[in-house]
Amino acid sequence: MKAMVVRAPGGTDVLKIEQVPDPTPGPKDVVIKVDACGVCFHDIVTRNGTLKYGVQMPVILGHEISGTVVAVGRDVRGFKQDDRVATVQRYHICGACRYCRSGHEPLCPDRKFTGDWGLVGGYAEYVAIEDDNVALVPDGVDLQDASIVACAIGTILNAIREVGRLSPGESALVTGAGGGLGMHAVQLARLAGAYVIAQTTSPAKAAQIRALGAHEVIVHERGADFSAAVKKATGGNGVDVAIDNVGSQLFEPIRRSMGIGGRWIMIGQLTGQFVPFNPAQLFLKNVSMLSATSTTRRQLEDCLAIVARGAIKPIVERALPLERAAEAHALIEAGKAAGRIVLRPNG
Ligand SMILES: [Zn+2]
Numbered sequence: 001m002k003a004m005v006v007r008a009p010g011g012t013d014v015l016k017i018e019q020v021p022d023p024t025p026g027p028k029d030v031v032i033k034v035d036a037c038g039v040c041f042h043d044i045v046t047r048n049g050t051l052k053y054g055v056q057m058p059v060i061l062g063h064e065i066s067g068t069v070v071a072v073g074r075d076v077r078g079f080k081q082d083d084r085v086a087t088v089q090r091y092h093i094c095g096a097c098r099y100c101r102s103g104h105e106p107l108c109p110d111r112k113f114t115g116d117w118g119l120v121g122g123y124a125e126y127v128a129i130e131d132d133n134v135a136l137v138p139d140g141v142d143l144q145d146a147s148i149v150a151c152a153i154g155t156i157l158n159a160i161r162e163v164g165r166l167s168p169g170e171s172a173l174v175t176g177a178g179g180g181l182g183m184h185a186v187q188l189a190r191l192a193g194a195y196v197i198a199q200t201t202s203p204a205k206a207a208q209i210r211a212l213g214a215h216e217v218i219v220h221e222r223g224a225d226f227s228a229a230v231k232k233a234t235g236g237n238g239v240d241v242a243i244d245n246v247g248s249q250l251f252e253p254i255r256r257s258m259g260i261g262g263r264w265i266m267i268g269q270l271t272g273q274f275v276p277f278n279p280a281q282l283f284l285k286n287v288s289m290l291s292a293t294s295t296t297r298r299q300l301e302d303c304l305a306i307v308a309r310g311a312i313k314p315i316v317e318r319a320l321p322l323e324r325a326a327e328a329h330a331l332i333e334a335g336k337a338a339g340r341i342v343l344r345p346n347g
């Protein structure tokens with residue numbers, strides 16, 4: 001089959017189309033003909049070498065996968081040929097450890113992140129994913145939309161519902177609101193009943209972010225401290241919950257934006273940069289630093305149901321053929337994509 005392979009970290013020129021063997025199903029594998037694969041910032045930090053944890057090259061990038069089942073392994077229950085499916089961000093979990101057995105399978109020590117470990121990824125015509133990590137796509141949900149549900153919506157559901165416990169009437173700050181995660185965080189925070197404050201450095205995206213449900217959109221110059229605007233929007237209190245998709249670059253303004261007893265949920269880190277901070281500046285306000293990573297299968301199923309009933313719209317800004325993956329990476333690195341870009345390996 002045709003696949004986009006990265007053999008060593010580097011610029012977008014390390015993305016090369018190769019012919020690799022078709023996947024053959026192991027006992028638990030669901031072999032999927034890929035309809036769409038979302039391009040995540042995670043793919044960029046894997047490709048350029050910033051991310052090293054859990055990476056084994058050569059890799060086929062891509063963990064935001066939807067498609068049609070073409071074959072299943074002998075132990076697979078619940079999926080059959082021609083089923084429409086989407087995947088979480090992993091292709092293997094052990095299924096037996098304390099994390100797998102308690103609904104926290106993204107933390108399984110044996111997990112293999114799709115697109116990071118070996119030649120198993122969605123930038124290819126076919127991919128084999130173990131059944132623990134696959135969900136059926138409901139009727140009425142477009143496969144292209146379904147590809148990004150696990151990562152762009154499920155990660156936010158994990159952050160808001162399980163980790164941050166955002167409640168109706170609370171205020172929520174969404175950083176990087178014009179990005180793939182941010183646009184869905186705005187929608188989900190609004191659905192949760194929060195007063196939603198969105199931060200972006202892209203004036204061109206402000207109207208769209210407002211239309212997705214933000215009550216306030218703060219647009220500012222890159223590097224500027226936006227916390228005064230957050231304070232103003234919250235009557236001087238600061239926010240109850242921050243959903244941070246950006247990381248170190250915004251550390252100080254987010255810290256200043258937190259209200260007393262605020263929950264600061266970290267889910268994104270765009271650079272390898274470290275930040276110094278003084279713990280007293282957090283504990284004197286009882287601010288909690290929290291974090292969430294990727295998505296359980298249950299969260300994916302819940303998000304697909306939310307999308308099926310029209311409560312949240314997956315934002316796919318454009319679809320490109322697999323051969324144009326480098327162009328997708330360049331657009332995302334430059335912050336020029338308003339929502340997710342997806343690749344269509346089978347045309
Ligand atoms: Zn992703």
Ligand SMILES: [Zn+2]
Nearest residue numbers: 094097100108
């Ligand atoms: Zn496990």
